[in-house]
Amino acid sequence: MSDPFFQPVSGFDLPRFAGVPTFMRLPNVEPDSPRLAEVELGLIGVPWDAGTTNRPGPRHGPRQLRDYSTMVRTLHPVSGINPYAMVNCADLGDVGPNPADLDDSLTRITEFYAGIKAGGIVPMSAGGDHLCSLPILRALAADGPLGMIHFDAHTDLFDSYFGGFRYTHGTPFRRAIEEGLLDPKRVIQIGIRGTMYDGEDIEWGRAQGVTIIPVEAFFERGVQDVMDQARRVVGDRPTYCSFDIDFVDPAYAPGTGTPEIGGPTAFQAQQVIREMAGLNLIGADLVEVSPPFDASGGTAWLGVSLMFELMCVLAPAIAARRGP
DSSP, rough: OGGGGGGGOOOTTTTTSSOOOOOGGBBBTTTTOOOGGOEEEEEEEOOOTTSSSSOOOGGHHHHHHHHGGGGGGGSSSTTTOHHHHOEEEEEEEEOOOOOOOOHHHHHHHHHHHHHHHHHEEEEEEEEEGGGGGGHHHHHHHTTOEEEEEEEEESSSOOOHHHHHHOOSTSHHHHHHTTSSSEEEEEEEEEEEOOOSSHHHHHHHHHTTEEEEEHHHHHHHHHHHHHHHHHHHHTSSOEEEEEEGGGOOOOTTTOOSSOOOOOOOOOEEEEEEHHTTTTEEEEEEEEEOOGGGGGSSSSSHHHHHHHHHHHHHHHHHHHHHOOOO
């Protein structure tokens, strides 16, 4: 059992609608806290959506995700994993972006995560739009390129928008590959669909060695077969997981900026994460939850439920690397 300090507040001790919300009702550990050195899995908000090209709003995602996460309990119903019993978990607060300066925000986020990496903490991040992943990867890949399992309706491999602007939520993984943060031969993108501008993003990705699984192939082959391939692609080396909520069909996740019909169900989203068990995961993010388009709150509830699923594969990976 991990330190009692790092346990969530139980609904039997304080009603879930009461108290100050933190991710999963965990303790909030500030950057200057002496207990930061004890944290192994840190939940972090990145309330920033300056890379959004259409419907804004994901900057409000972390706050809503925290609120809805008070309903998440401690034990996984299928695997039996209790991540809080395996590793010390805490809410490390939000990265403070600069809403008026995209470049400064990229720097701020990278510096924050560089400190997280230096402290040996594995981050579970909540966006924010998908550009958030780029500065996170800049910090986590400081020692060499990573593999990545990417769940999304879009490749996010576009080169630029609006006359050469290179930093949007549609470009982070092109920049990450160009910067040597990702090994494209160890990157797999699952669930890609929707109308296209010209297909150049897919052509470029495949030319670099990225494995791209359109949603049609996902449905034809099934979760198990696709995720078996994902495991082969990333192997046993350090791997990041990036999960855009628009991977899921908008019938289940309408609260996002760029929804695409014809996507997987909420249950299939749980299944693909569970199939990452045993991989050498060094971090994950859940992005693009947009509260202004989430009238019922169902998208946020799905988002934090998937964050818990991710915690249940991250915690065993941390414990395996740490040893007894």
